[in-house]
Amino acid sequence: MTLSTEIVTLLAGIERTAAPRARPERDLPGTSAESRLEAMLGTVEGTVLPRRLSFNSEGGVRLELTARSGRLFAPGGESGLAGVARALVAHARREGRLSVSSTPTSDDGEEGEVSFPLAELRAACSHAAAMPEVEAEPDTPSGDGTFYGLIAKACPVRAEFSENGTRLRDTGDASLPDAVGATALLAELAALETEMAALGDAPALVMLGDGREGDLILCGDETGAVLGRLGGAGWSELVRLWDAVLPPEPAVKDE
Amino acid sequence: MSFRAVIEAGLDSAPDCIALSYIDMRARLVLNSASRTPLPQEMLDRVANVAARLFLAPAFGATGNASEMAEQATILGSRHIYLFQRMQTLPDHAFCLLCRRGADAVGLRRHALSLRGRLAHAL
Numbered sequence: 001m002t003l004s005t006e007i008v009t010l011l012a013g014i015e016r017t018a019a020p021r022a023r024p025e026r027d028l029p030g031t032s033a034e035s036r037l038e039a040m041l042g043t044v045e046g047t048v049l050p051r052r053l054s055f056n057s058e059g060g061v062r063l064e065l066t067a068r069s070g071r072l073f074a075p076g077g078e079s080g081l082a083g084v085a086r087a088l089v090a091h092a093r094r095e096g097r098l099s100v101s102s103t104p105t106s107d108d109g110e111e112g113e114v115s116f117p118l119a120e121l122r123a124a125c126s127h128a129a130a131m132p133e134v135e136a137e138p139d140t141p142s143g144d145g146t147f148y149g150l151i152a153k154a155c156p157v158r159a160e161f162s163e164n165g166t167r168l169r170d171t172g173d174a175s176l177p178d179a180v181g182a183t184a185l186l187a188e189l190a191a192l193e194t195e196m197a198a199l200g201d202a203p204a205l206v207m208l209g210d211g212r213e214g215d216l217i218l219c220g221d222e223t224g225a226v227l228g229r230l231g232g233a234g235w236s237e238l239v240r241l242w243d244a245v246l247p248p249e250p251a252v253k254d255e
Numbered sequence: 256m257s258f259r260a261v262i263e264a265g266l267d268s269a270p271d272c273i274a275l276s277y278i279d280m281r282a283r284l285v286l287n288s289a290s291r292t293p294l295p296q297e298m299l300d301r302v303a304n305v306a307a308r309l310f311l312a313p314a315f316g317a318t319g320n321a322s323e324m325a326e327q328a329t330i331l332g333s334r335h336i337y338l339f340q341r342m343q344t345l346p347d348h349a350f351c352l353l354c355r356r357g358a359d360a361v362g363l364r365r366h367a368l369s370l371r372g373r374l375a376h377a378l
Contacts, residue, residue, distance in 0.1 A: 184314035201332025208325040248356030
């Protein structure tokens with residue numbers, strides 16, 4: 001081996017070693033909600049290079065966040081940070097084992113996100129923890145007769161996004177799109193919503209497929225969007241729920 | 256039966272439907288349509304756009320599930336149900352059944368599958 005070849009080989013080895021790699025999933029310490037929240041905050045604090053952190057509950061609920069330099073990325077403004085803090089507190093309160101894995105990311109959070117120092121995040125979490133409505137199972141914003149309640153009933157597998165596309169929470173199923181896929185789907189959903197609004201038919205719910213279990217469901221409103229997989233109840237149940245949430249308007253004259 | 260006659264019969268045999276449009280998705284054009292009352296061209300253009308997005312957008316083929324390469328798609332709107340059915344032999348073509356809310360959704364899907372066969376035969 002010539003000297004130059006050896007140098008090139010050594011450099012390639014160094015590059016491989018230095019390249020950011022995905023970290024395997026590890027359990028978070030702590031059994032109380034407080035200690036597990038502290039462990040999650042500690043994970044954020046210990047993240048130097050930009051990484052996508054995935055906090056996974058034993059029940060299969062996943063919370064994904066982006067962190068860098070000990071700061072957390074969240075939608076701008078107090079409400080954005082408060083939303084992430086609520087999600088963290090709720091996640092810490094879940095039953096069973098809680099784990100974390102991380103993957104390198106080149107971006108600084110999603111579009112519209114800003115970074116918050118740990119102190120601000122900690123304060124927001126303290127505030128969220130004191131709020132009585134943060135319960136252990138907020139994997140859907142509501143189980144009532146609203147848009148999201150509908151999806152929760154019809155789609156046992158789903159991911160929920162804020163209005164700026166931040167993944168707030170999901171049910172942790174491999175059939176859900178990854179970050180890149182979700183971004184593309186949300187862009188398509190936004191374009192479809194524009195068309196449907198122009199047709200006088202917003203809001204709208206989109207289903208790809210012929211109404212079988214596992215078909216892709218997309219819908220959104222001004223507060224965010226959901227990507228889900230149709231559950232076993234199928235298409236008829238989805239239509240029934242849609243009618244309950246958004247009763248059909250009386251037929252107009254020109255029809 | 257001519258293609259035009261199949262379109263008209265397809266609408267007539269679905270009482271809850273108010274329009275049936277046959278679409279070239281690549282061109283984003285409605286090639287043929289029938290409706291209970293005349294529809295504005297802008298509306299037909301938008302329906303063609305929606306069909307193209309549902310069946311040709313790469314996003315729907317990139318999530319690793321075969322169902323995203325769907326042959327059928329439905330949009331539940333605030334006033335209507337839009338059922339889009341892709342043609343088997345001409346994958347760039349599809350048709351849209353525009354129906355009133357409250358229409359029998361399962362029956363519509365069956366109707367669309369049957370109509371696809373008749374349209375393909377008439378082409």
